[in-house]
Amino acid sequence: MKRTPKRAYEAELERLQVELVRMQQWITATGTRVVVIFEGRDAAGKGGAIKRIAQYLNPRTARVVALPTPSERERGQWYFQRYIERLPTSGEIVLMDRSWYNRAGVERVMDYCTAEEHARFLSQTPTFERMLIEDGILLIKYWFSVSDTEQEKRFRSRLEDPMRRWKLSDTDLLSITRWEEYSRAKDEMFAHTDTDESPWWTIESDDKRSSRLNTISHLLSLVPYEHVEPAPVQIPERPQAEGYNRPPRELQRHVPDHAGDLKKKRKKQD
Template sequence: MTTLDPHPHPHPNALPPEMLERIGRDIADSYDEELELELDDRDLDPDTLLPPHARSDEEKEARRMYFRELFRLQAELVKLQDWVVHTGHKVVILFEGRDAAGKGGAIKRIVQRLNPRVCRVAALPAPNDRERTQWYFQRYVPHLPAAGEIVLFDRSWYNRAGVERVMGFCTDEQYEEFFQTVPEFERMLVRSGIQLIKYWFSISDEEQNARFLSRIHDPLKQWKLSPMDLESRRRWEEYTKAKEIMLERTHIPEAKWWIVQGVDKKRARLNCIHHLLDQIPYEEVDRPSIALPEREYHEDYVRRPVPPEIIVPEIY
């Protein structure tokens, strides 16, 4: 006969109340992120879209400040975009950091209101068999900007200094060759007229753990967790050592590293965008006035009816 343990051990996946509360806040924040995509009027108060009991007064004020500053900075990014096109400037921005550090969220806010033909994101997958036999930097070169373009790399050639080193995807010789080559490669880019800006998003051990748990418990974000992400969690200290070596050996005057404190995701986004705007000497460009032409009408024009079988049903 078995007896019940009067002090049962908690399930290994059980979460303490404070972590459940944290996950709830993260999910609410993710809804805010989607709301940002819908808010085009910078005078609209996002709080009006939530029930009054949803947040404390302090949280509401912080939220108002965040949206107000986000929209203001995004308006400046549009001015920056116009100046880049007008002057033929070329910009490359690298976003590096640990998994779940907030790189993707910052990139999304930067490109959200910009012209994708001017500002584009390069997020390269793992190299294929052919690419592994090429010069290491070769597959990144086609994504570099032409005049009047901005390219944001969501992870970059610094994969070799991070994940490839820690996970054993490169040899010691390839690793050392990378550090010999990358300063010259980046100086060459700068000499060619490309402005190169490098950001490292920094988060704490505890914050990454909390974000991973949030992703595990949010069905809409579970896809963000790959087996490589989970393994990187186990090897936190190895990634820390690799990051320190990378920053020490690749922080050069022509292409400095900038550290974004990323524990608070929303503050990190604002700080990164504000800093980015400060790095580029843009000015507001006068736009020509636009007049909508009169629509032409022709007596012999008859609009053909649309066959009903090809119309999408109006469920909503």
């Protein structure tokens, strides 16, 4: 498969990220609440897309939610309860790296929930999401689709990369042997929760560059934002010094100059 050229990708990504900042300014100014759900198979590229979306957004009003395994207390709650606590307030956007749909995917396939709990989830979810939408929340759901060969390729690259080795869990590896079970679970999930008012949008993600551009472009098209002119900012002139004397640098504790050592080492090599 031919990938999107790097130069074209970087130029378009920069343009789209500028638009994301404008979108956030509108969300903040209007008090809009936005939830974007990112689901899909392991190694499908959800995290990379979220990273590029959030990269230049103001973290005060844009949050990434990636919940760990539920605690003992959370397991005793109504299933949706801990997700409700993470929903946005006025003027916020929440990006969910996996969501309540864990119950329809990994929990179903790995038998972390009962058949009754799974059936109840599929029954309740359309109603739950309808309540969010009726209350004014803009809910957007993305499913990242990756082929089996590309998924295995990404798993192997993680295995050999010390900075990404942590991303390869036992559950990830089991997704290889249970590929068809995950496919059936996803199909059943779509059959119950892909509704006209809360649809699933599928992202083909074998080419990560294309999937990121497609996701951001589509997200921008679904949020009815307008350009909000930021308040004018004037940088004041720095006042003249009035007798302040900085203490000697020798009295302070300084971080060792590791970068300086590298420069000296490089200079000797050259």
